[in-house]
Amino acid sequence: xxxxMDNKRIITALLSVVVISALIxxxxxxxxxxxxxxxxxxxxxxxxxxxxxxxxxxxxxxDCEVYENFSPVTLWENYGINSYIRGSAEQYIFxxxxxxxxxxxxxxxxxxxxxxxxxxxxxxRSEAYNRMTIDGMKWxxxxxxxxxxxxxxxxxxxxxxxxxxxFHSRWNELTPADVEYMFRRKRVTHNGYYMRVDALPAGDMxxxxxxxxxxxxxxxxxxxxxxxxxxxxxxIELLLIKAPSLYPYWYPEWDEQVRDYADMYGLKYxxxxxxxxxxxxxxxxxxxxxxxxxxxxxxxKCADYIGxxxxxxxxxxxxxxxxxxxxIWQGKITAYNDEISLQKEQYGIE
Amino acid sequence: xxxxxxxxxxxxxxxxVLYYTIPKRLRxxxxxxxxxxxxxxxxxxxxxYIGISVVTVWYAALGIEKNNKTIxxxxxxxxxxxxxxxxxxYKKLKGxxxxxxxxxxxxxxxxxxxxxxxSGFVVSGIWHILSSGTDGVPKIPDMLVPLGISFYTFQSxxxxxxxxxxxxxxxxxxxxxxxxxxxFPQLVQGPINRYEDLAPTLLTPHDADFNVxxxxxxxxxxxxxxxxxxxxxxxxGVTTLIGDTSLYRGGYVLVxxxxxxxxxxxxxxxxxxxxxxxxETLGISMKENFIRPYLSTSLADYWRRWHISMCSWxxxxxxxxxxxxxxxxxxxKWARKHISDSAGGKLPVYLSxxxxxxxxxxxxxxxxxxxxxGLLNFLVLTISEELSPLYDRFHKRFLFSESFPYxxxxxxxxxxxxxxxxxxxxxTDVRDTLGLLGSIFTRGxxxxxxxxxxxxxxxxxxxxxxxxxxxxxxxxxxxxxxxYDSSIRDMIRRRPYVFRFAIWTCLFLATIIFGVYGxxxxxxxxxYNRF
Numbered sequence: 001x002x003x004x005m006d007n008k009r010i011i012t013a014l015l016s017v018v019v020i021s022a023l024i025x026x027x028x029x030x031x032x033x034x035x036x037x038x039x040x041x042x043x044x045x046x047x048x049x050x051x052x053x054x055x056x057x058x059x060x061x062x063d064c065e066v067y068e069n070f071s072p073v074t075l076w077e078n079y080g081i082n083s084y085i086r087g088s089a090e091q092y093i094f095x096x097x098x099x100x101x102x103x104x105x106x107x108x109x110x111x112x113x114x115x116x117x118x119x120x121x122x123x124x125r126s127e128a129y130n131r132m133t134i135d136g137m138k139w140x141x142x143x144x145x146x147x148x149x150x151x152x153x154x155x156x157x158x159x160x161x162x163x164x165x166x167f168h169s170r171w172n173e174l175t176p177a178d179v180e181y182m183f184r185r186k187r188v189t190h191n192g193y194y195m196r197v198d199a200l201p202a203g204d205m206x207x208x209x210x211x212x213x214x215x216x217x218x219x220x221x222x223x224x225x226x227x228x229x230x231x232x233x234x235x236i237e238l239l240l241i242k243a244p245s246l247y248p249y250w251y252p253e254w255d256e257q258v259r260d261y262a263d264m265y266g267l268k269y270x271x272x273x274x275x276x277x278x279x280x281x282x283x284x285x286x287x288x289x290x291x292x293x294x295x296x297x298x299x300x301k302c303a304d305y306i307g308x309x310x311x312x313x314x315x316x317x318x319x320x321x322x323x324x325x326x327x328i329w330q331g332k333i334t335a336y337n338d339e340i341s342l343q344k345e346q347y348g349i350e
Numbered sequence: 351x352x353x354x355x356x357x358x359x360x361x362x363x364x365x366x367v368l369y370y371t372i373p374k375r376l377r378x379x380x381x382x383x384x385x386x387x388x389x390x391x392x393x394x395x396x397x398x399y400i401g402i403s404v405v406t407v408w409y410a411a412l413g414i415e416k417n418n419k420t421i422x423x424x425x426x427x428x429x430x431x432x433x434x435x436x437x438x439x440y441k442k443l444k445g446x447x448x449x450x451x452x453x454x455x456x457x458x459x460x461x462x463x464x465x466x467x468x469s470g471f472v473v474s475g476i477w478h479i480l481s482s483g484t485d486g487v488p489k490i491p492d493m494l495v496p497l498g499i500s501f502y503t504f505q506s507x508x509x510x511x512x513x514x515x516x517x518x519x520x521x522x523x524x525x526x527x528x529x530x531x532x533x534f535p536q537l538v539q540g541p542i543n544r545y546e547d548l549a550p551t552l553l554t555p556h557d558a559d560f561n562v563x564x565x566x567x568x569x570x571x572x573x574x575x576x577x578x579x580x581x582x583x584x585x586x587g588v589t590t591l592i593g594d595t596s597l598y599r600g601g602y603v604l605v606x607x608x609x610x611x612x613x614x615x616x617x618x619x620x621x622x623x624x625x626x627x628x629x630e631t632l633g634i635s636m637k638e639n640f641i642r643p644y645l646s647t648s649l650a651d652y653w654r655r656w657h658i659s660m661c662s663w664x665x666x667x668x669x670x671x672x673x674x675x676x677x678x679x680x681x682x683k684w685a686r687k688h689i690s691d692s693a694g695g696k697l698p699v700y701l702s703x704x705x706x707x708x709x710x711x712x713x714x715x716x717x718x719x720x721x722x723x724g725l726l727n728f729l730v731l732t733i734s735e736e737l738s739p740l741y742d743r744f745h746k747r748f749l750f751s752e753s754f755p756y757x758x759x760x761x762x763x764x765x766x767x768x769x770x771x772x773x774x775x776x777x778t779d780v781r782d783t784l785g786l787l788g789s790i791f792t793r794g795x796x797x798x799x800x801x802x803x804x805x806x807x808x809x810x811x812x813x814x815x816x817x818x819x820x821x822x823x824x825x826x827x828x829x830x831x832x833x834y835d836s837s838i839r840d841m842i843r844r845r846p847y848v849f850r851f852a853i854w855t856c857l858f859l860a861t862i863i864f865g866v867y868g869x870x871x872x873x874x875x876x877x878y879n880r881f
Contacts, residue, residue: 012847020855027863127869154869158356165356168863172812 026182028164031171034181035132040188041067041089045099045136047189048086053328054106057316058083060192061099061227062115063091065243068293069272070113072191073336074303076329079311080318085192088136090129093118093223098146100230102137111237111314113306114227116258116269117250122217124150134160149223190336195296197340198347202283202291205247214253221261228265237314244272244281244302246291268313272302279305296340353624354577354867361388362628369632374555378529381552381632385534389497396496399466400532403459407506408527410455411513411520414448418516421445452514456507463503466493471716498538500713502531504663509545511667518546526553533634535625539618541639541659551634559633561843566630568839571857573623578865579820581616584609586808586866592776598807599789601796605804606786607769610776612821615644618657642828647760649730649767660713664706673702696735704728714775719783723774730767816864 035042044067048054058081060066067087075081086099096118103109124130130150137143147160159166170178188194231238240262242250255271262269272279279301283291286298294302310316319325344350352358365384369377390397421444425437432440464472509530512518521527526549533552536543591598591606598606622639629636639659646652653661672678678698686694704725711724745751770787777783805811827838834841842850 016851019851020858023855023859024862027859031863156356158360159868164862166868168865169868171863172810 029182031167032163034177036177036181036186042132043188045088049138056082056084056107057110059103059109060085060113061096062087063118064089065115065117065245067192067194069243069299069302071193071299071303074300075307078304079307080320081307081316082319088133091133092121092124093220094149095133095146097223097226098142101142108234110316111239112231113239113241115243116240119216119220122219124152127152127155195339196288197296197343198288199285199295200288200290202246202287208249238267240267240269242271244276370558378553382525382529385532388534392497395494399496403506404528404531406458407455407510408524410451411510413451414514415520417448455510459503459506466495468716501540501542504542506531508663535628539621542663547637556633562633563631565839566627569623569627573620575857575861576616576620578861578867581613582866583813583817584613588613590807601799603786603790607773611769611772642832644765645761645828645832646764648764669702669706672705673698717778719774719778719780722780726771
């Protein structure tokens with residue numbers, strides 16, 4: 001009799017824990033930002049895990065200067081390069097390192113293309129950007145490392161483990177999208193590429209402010225070293241780039257430090273700002289926000305240019321002969337073209 | 351470490367697991383170590399202050415007990431040889447040593463409290479009395495004020511006085527006594543526990559009791575609900591209103607008083623719920639510190655229900671000694687002779703009451719506003735006492751005074767009075783407080799409060815909705831408990847499991863979702879931490 005009572009008590013307690021956990025989970029899903037209709041950049045990182053075949057030959061890693069400036073569809077169509085961009089808004093260099101570690105859990109690419117814009121930041125500047133990068137990562141040692149490397153003073157690890165503790169206050173700003181995307185994601189990129197078809201010519205940029213010290217911080221260098229050694233340890237070629245964004249201003253002193261670093265370790269470094277004529281970038285038609293980021297036209301040109309480098313200098317294979325992969329890409333190309341049509345309609349472009 | 355910090359909650363969870371996995375005899379040691387770590391994490395220098403307090407009081411109490419025992423033993427041995435007068439004389443003579451121990455313990459601890467907390471107040475007060483202007487007040491160097499020093503000093507002195515009065519035996523073990531003083535949940539905002547209340551469960555091994563643990567967790571949850579959903583939400587409005595008194599005058603002052611009074615209640619009682627709840631989960635009993643104070647029908651009733659441990663401390667250790675002191679007795683005799691018998695009976699009481707309220711005010715803070723607040727309480731209580739015959743006649747004549755509506759009127763009347771008195775908590779300059787109170791009655795005082803004005807003080811519509819719903823929940827619980835004179839937890843416990851589960855789960859989710867915490871909100875200290 002007593003034993004039955006005890007068993008009943010234990011079962012009741014376990015059931016209670018399960019119900020409470022389920023309720024918390026549901027509420028957590030509800031209040032967590034969906035990044036579906038606004039600030040879509042927050043939804044980019046998680047899309048990688050939805051890829052059925054993660055056997056990518058080229059992985060781009062970096063911030064908006066990669067996810068808005070290179071079109072993987074063009075790389076596939078023109079060179080048969082199977083690539084993916086693992087980037088998010090203001091992705092700091094230490095986050096890029098852990099993004100690389102995370103990627104290596106699924107795939108060992110031949111080349112990693114890293115945009116060195118983030119070398120200028122030694123620490124996270126904003127919790128919101130941390131969230132946009134980290135929340136989408138699947139739980140792993142890499143994510144834990146990324147959190148610890150990124151947290152600002154006001155953040156706590158527990159709030160990443162239980163996002164409800166961070167986002168509970170969103171209860172009064174919930175929209176229908178929060179319900180709609182509680183258990184599914186709205187796809188916002190094409191292999192990590194964020195598309196914009198509209199154009200806004202580059203105009204006057206803010207005046208260039210001289211800096212007191214042009215040296216990159218020790219922590220930024222430390223993580224660039226980590227990215228490099230991680231690539232070396234995994235027999236991955238590392239290609240450093242600076243995308244052709246006109247702003248934030250890329251100082252020649254910064255460029256020189258990156259060149260010296262690349263020379264020291266025998267890495268290739270391409271500053272796209274120096275190659276705009278070769279690439280054929282027209283800042284009147286190839287940017288959608290006045291020169292900060294490329295639009296579709298600019299991103300396809302940049303992709304075409306880097307495709308020739310990846311094929312010619314790194315021997316990245318043309319995999320268009322792979323029927324299964326081609327079939328996957330065909331679906332992606334269709335979605336890509338559909339969005340082009342949709343956006344052209346949206347922006348009134350013929 | 352704040353009760354609302356993740357670090358604190360995590361630490362307590364770890365403690366809880368450890369506490370119930372180690373042998374029972376080791377639990378007090380674990381609690382002591384944990385308490386010292388938690389306290390030391392706020393500032394390691396605090397440990398020096400509290401260490402001095404613990405050692406001096408413990409040693410003084412032992413000295414008192416030992417001396418008293420020597421006296422008793424001597425008298426016992428020489429009972430036949432000594433007359434009653436001789437015994438009394440011997441006690442008086444040898445009792446001086448006990449008095450010496452007592453005074454040493456008292457003055458060292460009160461001295462530390464006075465120096466770290468009140469030296470600036472005293473110096474500026476003397477300066478204002480002796481000089482005509484406010485310029486040139488000597489600057490007292492900023493001193494480290496240990497967290498909860500008022501609480502642990504009073505708890506220590508209560509113990510010392512009880513030992514001196516031979517109400518309790520002294521604790522012979524220093525670690526056990528140290529645990530009584532430093533037990534972490536009570537350390538920074540009370541309650542001010544008595545040794546005879548706390549020691550039996552704190553220092554004696556006991557088994558885990560699922561029901562007691564469960565009750566403790568429920569109490570903690572209720573405390574967090576009050577603190578995070580109500581107090582910290584209203585705090586956003588209170589901070590805005592108090593922050594700009596040139597703008598927020600007139601009608602805003604009413605809102606300020608109301609919000610502050612509600613916030614103070616939710617903050618302090620919430621904190622005490624967490625304190626008592628944590629103790630309960632560890633199988634340790636603490637006395638209640640509040641009995642639904644805002645359902646009081648008079649100010650005297652309120653002070654029997656609010657911060658009970660502090661009020662009883664002042665009653666037992668200040669009021670009674672002062673009212674039975676030689677000076678009071680002489681005053682009483684004088685009044686009987688020169689005024690009336692009634693005055694002879696009342697004067698010592700009022701004198702003691704005056705001292706108690708002045709001390710209570712100063713205990714709350716080293717500034718004039720708290721002294722004024724204390725003396726205003728004294729004034730209202732004294733006037734009420736003097737008018738009590740009139741009230742009695744009124745109640746006898748008008749039977750409606752026994753009715754429910756009149757009862758509600760008395761509660762509201764008392765609540766309004768508390769709101770007004772609480773305003774003196776908010777501003778150190780008493781003139782500011784009086785000016786704000788006066789602004790309510792000036793012409794056009796409500797004209798500044800245009801439609802939607804209350805949405806401009808840091809609270810949105812949703813905040814008001816949540817605060818009102820939560821306050822209704824708290825009020826409902828208070829009314830039910832008042833009506834049935836029983837804890838709501840016990841009432842819920844008698845209900846079917848599904849009902850209980852639904853209630854506590856809803857409360858938990860409400861606290862998690864609607865609580866004001868995390869990024870975007872300023873983490874706010876418990877108000878009583880500063881004492």
